[in-house]
Amino acid sequence: MNVLEILRLLAPEFILLITGFAVIGVDLARRRQDEGKTAATVAVMGLLLAALASVWLYLGHPGEIVLFTMAIDVYGLFFKTAAFIGVALVIIASVNFMAGRSKYLGEFYALLVFAALAISVVVSASNLILIYIGIEFLSITSYILAGFLRGDKRSEEAAIKYFLYGASAGAILLFGLSILYGVTGTTDLATIGDLLLRSRSAHWLGLVALMMALAGIGYKASLVPFHQWAPDTYDGAPTPVSAFLSTASKAAGFAVLGRVILTAFPQLQPDWTQILGAIAVLTMFLGNLTALKQKSVKRMLAYSSIGQAGYILLGLVAVNQSGNFGGMNGLMIYLFGYIFTNVGAFLLLLAIEQKSGGSTDISQFKGLATRSPALALIMAMFMLSLAGVPPTVGFLGKFYVFAAVMNQQMLVLGALAAVNTIIAAFYYLNVIRHMYFSESEVEGGVMASRGLMTVLVVNAVMVLAIGIFAQFFMTWVNNSVSMIIANGF
C-alpha cells in the first residue's frame, strides 16, 4: 500500500481537505469584501472535483480497506458522489441568500466543505472509532452551521437544540459502541461481523449494542423516535443548511446505518427487520400526518423529509439477496432522487423567503403559477416527484422500495406504505393547489438569483432524467449494492 495508492484511493478526502483550507485562505485574501463569492466558487470547484474523483474511483470498482479503517468501495463512493453534488448545489444556490446575512461567509462555505469531508469519511468508515469520530465531526460542523446566523434567535435556538440532542445521542451511540467493543474485543466492523456470526451467545449482546447504536445513527437519519430535533432545527436553521441537513447528512446517516447493519449484524436480520420495520411505519405515518397540519411550507418539508426517511428505511428493512429487488438498490436510488428533489424544494424556498422577508407560509405560494410560472413548474415537479408520480425519480425510488417489500412478502408493510403515499400525495398536492388554483395574495413575481435558478433547473432536469432514463442509473446503483450485500451475507 504505497503512498501513491493511498493518495489515489483517498483522493476525494484529500481534495476536500485542501479545498476547505483554500476557501478560508481565499476569503481572508479577499478580506471579506465580496460576500464570500470567490470562496463559494472555490468550494464548489473543490466539491465537483471530489465528486469527479469519486466517480472515477467508482469506475475502477475498488473494494478494499485502506489504512485499516477506511473501506473504499463502490457502496461508499456512491454516497460520496451523491453527497458532494448535493452540497455543491446547496452552496451555489445559497450565495445570493447568505450574502447580506453574515460577515463570516468564508467560514460558512468552509464549514460546508468540511461537512462534506465528514460525510465522505463516515460513509466509508469500517471501524467503530472512525464511525464515532466521523459522526461527531459531521454533527459538530452541523451544529455550527445551524447556528451560523449569530443574531437570529431562530437559528441559535435550532443550533442549541440540535447540539443538546446530538450530544446525548452521541453519548448513547458511544455507550453502544463501547459495549460492542467489549463483546468482540475489536473495533473493525468486518471482524465484528465474523465474530458475532460464530458465537451464538454474543447474539443478543450484539442486539443491545445495535439498539443503542440505532439511537445514535437513527437521530442523524431523523427516524421517528429520534426525530424530534429535526423539525425545529430544519425550521430554525438558515434554509441552505436545512437543505444540507435534510439531504446530505441524512444520506450519510442511512449509509452508516446500512454499512453497520449489513457488515456487523447480518445474522441478526430477523430481529432488526421487525424493529426497523416498526420504526419505518412509525416514521412514515407520523411524518406524513403531521405534515398535513403544517401552515409553513418549510416546516411541512421538514416533516415530509421525515416521512420520506420512513420510505428509505423500508429499502433497508426489505433487504434480500435477489438482484433486482434487493431493497438496498431501492434505498439508494430513492435517496439519490430524494437528495435532488429535497435540495431543490428547500432552495426554492430561498427565493420565496427572500421575497417575503423570511416567511415561508403556504400563503406565499398562492397564485405563484401566474406570478412566476418557471418557479411554480419546478416546485410542482419536485412535489410530484416527492409524491411518487411517474415519470419522476420519486416514482422510481418508490417502485423499487415497494418491489423489495413485495419480494419479501411483507404485504402489511406494503399496504401501509401505499396508504402513506396517498396521505402524502394530499399535502404535496396542497402546495400545487395553492400555486396553480388559488388567487395570489402577494403581488410581484418571485426573483431567483442566477445561481439559484441554475441549481433549480439542474435539479428539475435530474428529477425527470433519472425517472425516464432509469436504466442508466439503476445499473450504477445495482452493482454498488452487490458489493455491500455480497460480503455481508
Next chain:
Amino acid sequence: MSESIFNLTWLIPLPTALAFFAIILFANPKKRLSSKIAVGGVIIAWILSWAVAIMFFVNPEFTEQPFDLAVPWIPMGNIVFHMGVAVDAVTAGMLFMVGFVLTMIFIYSTGYMSFPGHLDPEKYPDAAKEGLDPRYSRFFAYISLFATGMLGLVVADNLLMLFIFWEIMGLCSYLLIGFWFDKSYPDPKQITPKAAGLKAFLTTRVGDVLFMMGLIFLFIHAGDLNFQNIFANQEFLHELSTTTVNLPFFGAVTWAGLISMLIFWGAIGKSAQFPLHVWLPDAMEGPTPVSALIHAATMVSAGVYLIVRMSPLFSAAAHGGSGVMMFVAFIGAFTALFAATIAVAQKDIKKVLAYSTISQLGYMFAALGIGAWVAAIIHLLIHAFFKSLLFMGSGSVIHGVHHGHEHAHAHGHGEGGHEEYFDPQDMFNMGGLLKRMPITGWTFIIGGASLSAFPLITAGFWSKDEILAHAWADGHMAVYWTLAAGAFLTAFYTFRQIFLTFFGSPRTEAAEHAPESVRSMTWPLVALAFFALFGGFVAVPVDFPVVGGLASDFLAKLMEMQGEFYGLHVAPARFDWTPALISMTLALSGIVVAWLVYGWKPLKAKQSDPLRRWLGPVYTVLENKYYFDELYYFIAVRPTLWLASFFYLFDRGVIDRIVNWVGAFNRWLARTLRRWIDEYIIDGAVNGVGLVTTWTGAVVRLIQTGQAQNYLLILLLSVVILLLLIPFGS
C-alpha cells in the same frame, strides 16, 4: 315480372326518409316547399306499396314461398346478422292500407296545419301572414319520418329491424304529440301537449323494454330473428314450446310462453291496451292528422301487426300448454268493453274517438286470442280506413268550429278581452253542423256507421261480425258476450257523437258560423268514405246468401293460405245466422237508443249531458277514466321521483362521507367549506380521518413542545423500550 317488382320493396320506406332529411337539412325555412317534398315522398311510397300489394294479390302462389331479400349487415360473434325486406300476404295487406292512409293524411294535413289558435300572431308575423303553423315544415319532417318508420316496420323481414322501426315510430309519436309544446291550458289538471308526449313515450317505452327482452330471449334461442327462418321450421317451435324455465312465482313456464308474453306486453304498450292505455287519450293533444295517422291507422295497429307476425309462436305456446293465448283474448275483450264504457261519457270529440280506437283494437286482440287470425287482420285493415276518416272528420269539424269562433269573435260578439277559455273540441259547443259542413257531415256519418257496424252496407259490419262469428263458432262464449256488449256501446257512443255534433241546432255562435273545410281536407274524407263502405266486401263470407257470391273474399282466402305456410290451421268461419242477427240487432238498437237520448230532443245551449243525470256518480267515474291517471301517478310516478331524490341524498351524504372518511382531505374540506363546519363537529367522531388528523395534531402538540429536554426524555424512553424488546422480543 313479379319478381322484379318485389325487388323494389326495400325502396318503399326510402322516399319518406329522404324527404325527412331533405326537409330538416334544406327546406326548413320554406314551408310550402317542405310540405310539397313530404307529400311527394309519400305519394311515391304509396305507388310503390300498392304496386307490390296488388302484384301479390294477383298471384297468390307467393303465399307458399313469401319473397325475402336480405343483405349481410352486422357481424355478431362468428355469425353475420342479415337484414332485409320480405313480402307475404299480411305485408301486402298492410302495405295496401298503410300506403293509402298515409297519403290521405299527408294531403289532409297540408290544409289542417293553419296558424294555431293558442299562438299570438305578433310573435310569428310571417307564419301568421302565410296563415300556416310557424313550425309547419318541422311537422312535415316528423310525419315523413313517421311514415318511414311505419313502412319500414311493415316490410321488415326480421324482428330486430321491426323493433328499430317500432322505436322510431315511438320517437315520432313523442315529437308529434308534443308538437304544440308551448300550448298550455288555464286548468292545471288538464294535460299539456308536452306532458302528453312524455307520457306517451314513457308508457310505450315500458312496453318496448319488455318487447326487447322477449326479442333477446328469442334471439338467444333461435340464433336468428328472420320471420321465415324461425316460424317456418316446426321442430324449432316445438323445441321452444317444450323446454321450460322456472320463474319465481310463475313456476315452470315454457320458453315459447315467456317470449310471446313479453312480446305481447310490447304490443299492449304500443296499441294502448288495458294496463298501458292511459297515453292514447292524452295523445289527442297533438294535431288531429297526427291523431288520425298515429292513433287510428298505423302506429297502434303496429301492435296488432306484431302479434299477427308472431302468431306461429303464440300458437306453438298455446300447444305447449301456456295460457298466453287466453291472456291475449282476455285483455282484448276486457279492453274492448272497458274503453267503450269510458267513450260513452266523454265530451271531447277526439277523446271519444281515442277510446273507440282502444276498444276496436281490443276486438282485434280478442280475435287473435281466440285464433281468428284472418278476422283480426281484416278488421285491422278496415278499421284503419273508417277510423282515420272519423278522426279527419273531427279535425275538420274542430277546424270549422275554431274558424267560427274566430269569426264570431271578430264581429264584436265577444265582450272585449278574451272571455273564459272556449274549447273548440267540446261536442257540447257544437250542434247542427250538418247543414254548415255537408261533406264533412255525411262522410262522418258513413264512418260512424261503419264503426258501429251498421248492418250489411258498411265494411265495419263485415269485419267486426267476422270476429263475433268466430267467437260464437269456437264456443268462446265469455269473449263473445263481452264483445257483443262492446258492440252495442260502440253503436251508442258513435251515434251520440253524430247527433251531438251534426244534428239539432247549433248551441254556440261558433257552431253557427262554422264554415266547410278547404277542398284539400274534404277530398280525402270522401276517398276514405268509399273504402269505409265498400272495403268490407273483401271480407264477405262466400256462403252469405245474397251478396256472398258477388265479391270474392279473395283477401280472406289469401290470408288462410298464408296461415297454412306458417302452420296456423285457420278454419274459415262458415256463415251462421244467429251471431249475424244478434250483432245486427245490437248495432241498430245502439243507434236507436242514441237517437232517443240525443237526436229526438236535441240539446239546447249550455244544457248538460242527460246521461249525467241518469248515471250520476257512475258518469263522473267514467268521465274521469276510472281515475287510472291518478292511480298510475300515485303508484308509479311519485315513487320513482321519491326514490331518485333518496338515492341522490344517499349519494351526496353517505357515500361522500364514507369517502371522506377514507380520503385524508376532510380536515382541509372543513377549513375551506365553512357551512359544513357544524356537520364536521357534530359527527367529527364519525369520519375517522378527521379524527386521525385531530388526534395526531394533539399528539404532535404534546410531544413536539419545543422543549429540547422533552425530546431527550423521549429519546431515553425509546432506547429503554428498544432494550426491553431484546429479552422479551426475539
Next chain:
Amino acid sequence: MVGQILFIFIAVVTLLMALGVVVARNLFHAALFLVGVFFGVATLFILLEAEFLAMAQIVIYIGAIATLIVFAIMLSRGMMGKHLGKYNKQWYFAGGAMIFFFGLVSWLLVKMPFAPVSAEAPADAIQQIGSGFVGHYVVPFEVASVLLLVALVGAIMLARERNS
C-alpha cells in the same frame, strides 16, 4: 483484596461527587464537583493501569474542559442572581426513567458472559498508543485534528464579541 476496597472507596466518592454535580444549587459548586469526578475517574484509570490515560484525563478534562466550563459560568454570571429552581418540570419523570435505565443496562451488562483474560498490561503501552495513532488509526487521528480545527473556528465565530 486491598484493590477491591480501594476501588469501592474511589467509586463511591466519585459517584457522590457526580451526584453533587447534578444536585448542586450553585453552579460553581457543581463545577467543583465536576472536577472532583474527573479526578476520581483518573484514579480509576490508574487502578486499571492505564497511566497515560489518567494523566491525559487530568490535563485535558480538568485542565481544559473544566476551566472552559468555569469561564462559561463566569460569562453568564449575570443570570445567577435570580436563583430560580435548578430543576425543570420533568425531573421527577427523568429521575424514575434513569433509575430504570440504570437497572436495566447494568442487569444486561452483568449477564454478559465476558471471559476476562488475566494477562499483564503491556509495559510499553504508551509507545503502542503512539504507534496506534500513526499506524492503525491514522485516519481517525487526522479526522480528529480537522475536527478540533473546525470546533475552534466555529467556537470563535459563534462566541466573538460583536464589535460593529
Next chain:
Amino acid sequence: MDLLRSSVLSLIVFLPVVGSIIVALMPKEKEDLIKKFAIWWSLIPLLLTIWVAIDYAMNFMHGNQMAYQVKLAWIPSIGVNYHVGADGLSVPLLFLTALLTTLGLYYSARVIRKRVKEFFLLFLLLSTGMFGVFVSLDLILFYVFWEIGLVPMYFLIGIWGNPKDRPQYAAIKFFLYTLAGSIFMLLAMIGVYLSTGTFDILQAAQTGVWTNAPMFATLSFWAFFIAFAIKVPSFPFHTWLPDAHTAAPTAGSVILAGVLLKLGAYGILRVLLSLFPGQFAQFGWIVAALGVIGIVYGAFVSLAQTDLKRLIAYSSVSHMGYIMLGIGAVAVALNMKGTEGAAESAAMAFNGASLQMFMHGIITGALFFLVGVVYERAHTRDLKVFGGLSAVVPVYYATMMFAGFASLGLPGLAGFWAEFFTFRGAFGIVPWLAVIGVIGIVITAAYILYRIIQSLFLGEYDPKRWTHWTTVFGEHADGPTDMALFEKVTLWPLVILMIILGLWPTPLLMYFNEAATNILSNLHF
C-alpha cells in the same frame, strides 16, 4: 411501409408531447398562434389513427395477434420494456381519443380565455397519457401513462373549473381517488412480476399469474379491479365523477367522459381478463352486479338532478354500468364453458361492452359540448331557469335531440347497439341481473326527456325568467343565440357518427368483434 407500421403507434403517442413542448416554447401573448398550432398539430395523430384503422382492417384483420408491435428495452434489469401494440379493441379507442382531442381543442380555442397557453399545453400532454394507455402492453408502461394522464386532468379541473362548483375540491378528489387505486395496482403489478418474471401482459398471460398462491392471485385481482373500477367509475367508487364533471371546463369534461372513463374499462378488458381469468370468472357476478346497480342507481340519481352538467355526469355513471354488466357477463361466461351458447353470449357481451365504450364516448362527448354551448350563453346550468328554447334556438334543439335520443338508446342511433349487444350477452349469461338492468332503460328515457328536453326546450319561452344572456363570444345578448359555426363544426361530426353507426354499426363492430373472438379464443373458450 413497415417502417411506418412499426413507428406509427409511437408517433401517435409522442407527437402530442412534442406538440406541448413546442407550445411551451411559444410566447404567452401569441394566443391565437398557440391555438392554431395546437389544433393543426392534433390533426396529425387523428390522421394517423385513421390510417391505422384502415390499415388494420385491410391486412391484420384475421390474424390472432397484436398488430404494430414494437418492443424496445427501457429498464432491462427488471424486464421492463417499451412494448406497444394495437388490436381490434384499441384501434377504435385510439381514433375516439384523437377525435375528441381535436374537437376539444377546436372548441376550446374560442371558449377558453384564461391562461390559454397552459390549457393547450396540458391538453396535449393529457392526450399522450390516454394514447399511451391504449397502446401499452407492458404493465409498468401502462402504469406510467396511466399516471401521466392523471396530472394534466387534475390541473384542467382545478384551474379552468368555474369557481361556483368547488373546482379545487373536485380536482383533489379526482386525483386522490385514482392515485389511491393505482398505488395498490402498482403493488399488484409487482406481484405479477414476482410470480411470472415479466411485466409484459402477453407473456404473463401465457405463464399464468400466481398459479401457485391463489390467495395472492385474489388479492392482486381485487387490487387491479378496484383501481380500474374507480376509473370506470363503477358503483361504490363513483362519487368523484359528478364533482369532477361539473367543475371541469367543457372540453375537459368531454375528454374526461369521452376517454378517461374508458381507460378503466379498457384496463379491465386488456389486463384483468388476460392475467386473472380464474379469479375474474369466480368474481364475475360481483362485477356484473355492480354494473347493474350502477345502471339503475345512476339513472335514478340523474332523475333527481336540476343541474344539467351534474345530470349528464350521473348519466355517465349509469351508462358505464352497461360496460361493467357486459364485462361481468363475459367473466361469468368464462366458467360456463360447458353450456352451449355461452361462447356466443360472451362474444356478444364483449362486443356490447366495447361498443358502449366508443358510443358513450361520442354521445356523452356531444352532450357535454351541448352543455358548454348553453353554459357559454346563459352562464348557468340550473334547468329550472330555461324553457321553450326549441322555438328560439332550433339548430341547438335538433342537435340536442339527436344526442339525447342517442344517449337513451333509441334504435337507429348509436346508443342502441351497445345496449342491445350488452343485454343480448347479459341475458344469455346472467339473466336475473340483466332484468334489473332493463329498468335502467326506462328511467334513462325518463330523465333525458323529463329533465333535459322538457325543461330545456319545451313549454312557454318567456324572456323574463333569465335575463343575463350573452353570445358565445361574450357580448351581451337579450336572448339565447343559436349555435355558432364553430360549435356546429364541433358537434356535427359526432352527430353524423351517431347516425351512421346507429344505422350500420359494422364499420366499428368489425374491430370489436374480431378482438372479442381473439381474446375469448385465447382464453380457450
Next chain:
Amino acid sequence: MTVPLSWYLIFATALFSLGFFGVLSRRNAVAVLMGVELMLNAVNVNLVAFWRYLTPTDLSGQIFVVFVFTVAAAEAAVGLALMISIYRTRKTINVEEINALKH
C-alpha cells in the same frame, strides 16, 4: 486484579445514568453540558475496563478513549460558544425558555 470487570461496568452505567439525569433535568444549559461530560467519562471508564480485562495487549480501547477526549473537548467548546451567543441575544441560559420553534 481482584476487582471483577462487572463492578467497573456497573460504576460506569451509574455514572452514565447520573450524567443523563443531569442532562434531562437541569435548567441551566451549562449544567446540561456538565451532564454530557459525565456521560462521556462514564463511557471512557467502560472502554478502559474492557481494554484492561479483555484485550490488554491490543491498545485500541485506550486509543478510543483518547479520541473520546478530543470529541468531548470539541463538543464542550462549541456547546459553550453556542450558549454564550444565546445568552447575549436572549439574556437567559435556561433551556426551558428556548422553545420558540415548536410543533
